[in-house]
Amino acid sequence: MSIAWYVVLSALLFAVGAVGILIRRSPMVILLCLELMLNAGNLALVAFSRMVGNQQGQIFALVVMVVAACEVVVGLGLIVAIFRRKLPLDVDDLRELRG
Amino acid sequence: MIPVLFFLGAIGALGGAIGVVALRNPFYSVLALIVHLFSLAVLFLLLTAAFVAAAQVVVYAGAVMVLYVFVAAYVGGGGESAWEPIPGQRLLAPLLGAALFVELSIAVLSSSLLALGHDGPHVGPGFGNPAAIGRLLLERFLVPFEASSILLLVAAVGAIVLAGHRRGEAT
Secondary structure (H helix, E strand, C coil): CCCHHHHHHHHHHHHHHHHHHHHHHCCCHHHHHHHHHHHHHHHHHHHHHHHHCCCCHHHHHHHHHHHHHHHHHHHHHHHHHHHCCCCCCCCCCCCCCHH | CCHHHHHHHHHHHHHHHHHHHHCCHHHHHHHHHHHHHHHHHHHHHCCHHHHHHHHHHHHHHHHHHHHHHHHHHCCCCCCCCCCCCCCHHHHHHHHHHHHHHHHHHHHEEEEECHHCCCCCCCCCCCCCCCCHHHHHHHHHHHHHHHHHHHHHHHHHHHHHHHCCCCCCCCC
C-alpha cells in the first residue's frame, strides 16, 4: 500500500471529526471528536515517518498521545464539575464567556 | 494480504469515526471510538510502528476509554435536543466537512512529495519496536519526554482540583 492511501484516510478521519465538532452539542461527544482529529493527525505522522524511514515521527505521535490524555483528563474533570453544579451539559447553553 | 488488512482497518476506523459522530447515546459513541482505536492500531502495525500501536491499545483503548466510560455512566446519556442555534447547521456541517476533506487531499496529493506514491523505503526488523523507540526517547528526546511527564502531573493535579469535593460544599 502506498503512503498516499494512509494520508488520504487520515484526512478523511480528520474531516469526520471536524463534522462531529460542528454538529454535536454534548461536551463529552465533542471531546470524543477531538480525539478523532488527534488520532487522524497521529496516523499522518506515523505514515510520514514510514515514508522517510525515520522513527522520529513515531516519537511525535507518542507525544501527541500524551497531550491527548492530558486534554481528556482536564476536559472530563470540567464535565464532572459542570454536572455537579447542575448546569446544562450543552455547549450552546454554556455561553456565558461569549460576551 | 497487506491491502486486505489495510482496507479492513480503514473500514473499521472510518465506521468507528462515523459512529462516534452519528450515535445519539454518548455511551455508544465511546464504544464506537474504541472500535476506531483498535482499527487504527492495525494501521499502525502495517506502518511498522509496533510500539505506537501497543501504546494506542494499552493507553487509549485501555485507560483513557475507561475514564470516558465512567464519566458517561456518571453523567448519564441524555439525548440532545433537536433545536439548532444556527438554521440548517446539520445540513451545512457535512458539506463543510466534505470541503475540508477535498481541500486536505488536494493539498497533500498535489504536493511534490514523490515518495507518497511508494511503500516507503525498506526498513529493518527493528524499525519502530520498543527498543528503538525507547532508545530515541531516553537519548535524543529526553527533554520532551520529561516535559511530557510534567505535563501529565499538572493535568492530574488539575483534574483533581476541578472535579474533587470542596470542603463545606453541599452536595
